[in-house]
Amino acid sequence: MAEEKLNEIDGDSFQNTIKNVLEDFEFRDAQKEMMEYVKEAIDNSNYLMVEAGTGTGKSLAYLFPASWYVLNSNSPVVISTATIALQEQLINKEIPLINELWEEEIKAVLIKGRSNYVCLDKYYDKYNEHTLVDTKEARLLKEWFSKTNTGDWQEIEGKISTEIWQEISSNSESCLGYKCLNFKDCFVNKQKRRGANAHILITNHHLFFSDLKLKVEVGESFGILPEYECIIFDEAHHLEERALYAFGAKVQRKEILYWNYEMKRLLGGEPDFESERSLKLERQVHKLFNDLGKDHFKSYLFKEYPPSGFSELSRSLQKIAYYVEGFINREAQNPDKIENLANAFRRIQNNLDFILDTTKEDYVSWVEVNNKRNQYTLHSNPINASWHLNEYLYKNVDICILTSATLTVDDRFDYIKGKLGLEDCKSVIIPSPFDYKKQSAVFVPKNFPKPNENNYEDALIEGMLNLIEFNQGKALILFTSYRMLDYVYNELKERVNYKVLRQGQASKNEILKEFREDTYSILLATDSFREGIDVRGEALSLLMMDKLPFAVPDEPLIKARIEYLEKQGKNSFFSYSLPEAVLKLKQGFGRLIRHRNDSGIFAVFDCRIHKMPYGKVFLNSLPKCKIHDNFEQLKVD
Structure with a gap:
């Protein structure tokens, strides 16, 4: 046994x-x-x-x-x-x-979130046998639905739009639980039953x-x-x-509009339904969320630019929740769905009130800005x-x-x-079983401009070119900003004879596949490639970073954390910024040696490692390797 x-x-x-x-x-x-x-x-x-x-x-x-x-x-x-x-x-x-x-x-069972599964109740509401929806996507969706055993979005991802999927995917807010007519066949419940066993x-x-x-x-x-x-x-x-x-709260435009649409869908057939309520809410939401993005190109704290008009939106949501509850006992309606609808408006109102309350010392309220998608989200998150x-x-x-x-x-x-x-x-x-002293070398040029000095970018390009030619490509270069990535990419593609790839030109998996297959290629990327990728062998034998990966201090959550620590009398640099940067450096270094037969060079073009007192913390946190501070010494070794 x-x-x-x-x-x-x-x-x-x-x-x-x-x-x-x-x-x-x-x-x-x-x-x-x-x-x-x-x-x-x-x-x-x-x-x-x-x-x-x-x-x-x-x-x-x-x-x-x-x-x-x-x-x-x-x-x-x-x-x-x-x-x-x-x-x-x-x-x-x-x-x-x-x-x-x-x-x-x-x-063993892989457990996914509800939104990965189609909601049978929503699907049958929208795509029943009497539906007039007959687009190419609808036909693909119906064909998939007739065959699927899992109801998993992954099976149809890329074939239908995420907007259509969001209309029929499961979520806890609209779930009727055991009161749902499709409770037994529900794909989320099937997953729960698999998980229970x-x-x-x-x-x-x-x-x-x-x-x-x-x-x-x-x-x-x-x-x-x-x-x-x-x-x-x-x-x-x-x-x-x-x-x-x-553990935070958030409110998005699309969330309110979704439940507004559900209100019209469920109650629009009632003779006394006041459609003007729905139109008024829609206009109010669009104006307020559009105003969040005016004159803003990046996310910001509430206290820096306090948004206006959202207290009125909270009151509107409260009134609509009460209004919807008035339809619960109608014979023609499903009372459970109406109750869910009212609860959804009330939940959004509660989240909004929580976010608008900026007196909570351990939380920070902020606005996430995505101008490219015209998407603005209100957040409140704990600082610790x-x-x-x-x-x-x-x-x-x-x-x-x-x-x-x-x-x-x-x-x-x-x-x-x-x-x-x-x-x-x-x-x-x-400790790792790898012999880093034999398998790797660390290169940090000592006589080099600081990242904030005028001649840094020119020196960076020359330093990277030297290493690329010495190693014959086979390089991953990690950046702390897209601006610097763009600058170096434009320079390298004109000055090297190797294929230059960059994050964003294709999916992550596609780029990594090309990088592995073209041994001499060079890949430029940011944080998302700092971990979770595994490129073994010669294809990645040179790993370079433009500078120490300190977080941008004006990002809302980082700014709030720094202010929070300073109020407690702590030095935010040594108690937060420095250790976070050290961990990111270690994550990046971890991409270089993936097997006992791998070898390579890890280069950081940031002389602060040599010149600032905290520099030794970065070096002490890496595995024990040979450390070089000039290129000629590195070549000889």
Whole structure:
């Protein structure tokens, strides 16, 4: 039986067993060490934070003890990640491998948010047999719907517009729950039933925290994840960011217009329906949200440019909610849908009032500006997530494992522990098994202009050209701004004989595919390529950054965090800006060496590393490598 094998298997026998399944499996002491720490935390119902260097094999290191736990308990394990790529790796590669080790199958399910599934009630309302909708997209949608077993957006993505999908996708606000006529066949409920029978549930950070919030605010039955006592966070350096957004409030134009449309659709046939109410709300919404973008080209804080007219909108939403409730007891109407409609207007009003209340010291209200899409969103988010994490998560979960390749600053966990409110959590560093001293070199030119000096851009181009020619291309260049990316791209494409690719000219996967296939190509990108990409071998043997990745201080949430820390008497640079930049530098460095046979150069064209006292924190936070400060020295080495 599997249970008999479980008692016998430890880190050594796990690796020996896997070797029988995978002939090219590499024995790793780091993986075995992490596995033993994770198993100890699970056995003792503890919290654990693990920084596991690139190449550790951390997913198997936590999956093996997790599978041991689920086979010996009646409780599932939830694994939450930040990226789709890692979720797919776990479900398609790692879980099947783990199943080779046990006689009893580990059932794993990928859990997605409601909006990924078609709502049967909405679909039948819009595309029933009497519908007059007969566009090409409608025909494609109907054909897909007649065949689908999952109701998953991914099956039809790219074939119909996101606008059409939003009209028929599921959401918690319009869900009738067990009162829905399609409750039994609902695709979201089918997912919940699969999840209820699974050993391991794999999801993403945003959905995980949104589910926590939904269960507290609306009720357990509206959540997607079943009860659990063990949670594993991979890519845990993203936890705070995702939690801040999930525990905040937002109001968008399209949300109000959607429910206004639903009001007309549900009540428009009533003889006493006052259509002018709907028209008035629509005009009011368009004017107010258009005004949010006037003379603004980037997001901003409420207190900098206080928006006007939204208190009146709040009162309008309140009146409409009361008005809609007056139709609940009509015989011709579905009272549950009318009640949902009224609740939706009331929920938007509550969110709006919450955002408009700028007296909350621990929250920040701001406007997200996207002029390209004519999209403006009102937000209110907590400045610090530790209280919410403690209240919603830590009080309710016995076992919590947090892991990532980038958790420490200067080999200390103080910063991440403070952000997450886990000061007493056990923490360990598992160094990478790679020999960075032999496999990599770090180049930071010392006699070089500072980024704010006039001759910096010219020096940057020459410095990059030297390295590109020396390495014969094969380079990924990461930038802190699109402006600098555009400048360097225009220069390089005229001055090098290698293919120059840039973020945005195609999808991320398409660009990476071309970059891998054209070994000598050069790829220019920003933050989204700083992590979550895996390019092994010669194609990525030179990684360059234009400068240290300090965050732009005028972004609303960053500005609010800095002001919040300063009010507390803390130095915001050393307690926030510096550690955030260090973690980003580590994430970028992690793209270079992906295998024990890889080698390469990591270059940062920022002399502040040599000239400013904080520079050593960046170098101390990287793996131990050879460090060069001039190009001639690098070439000789």
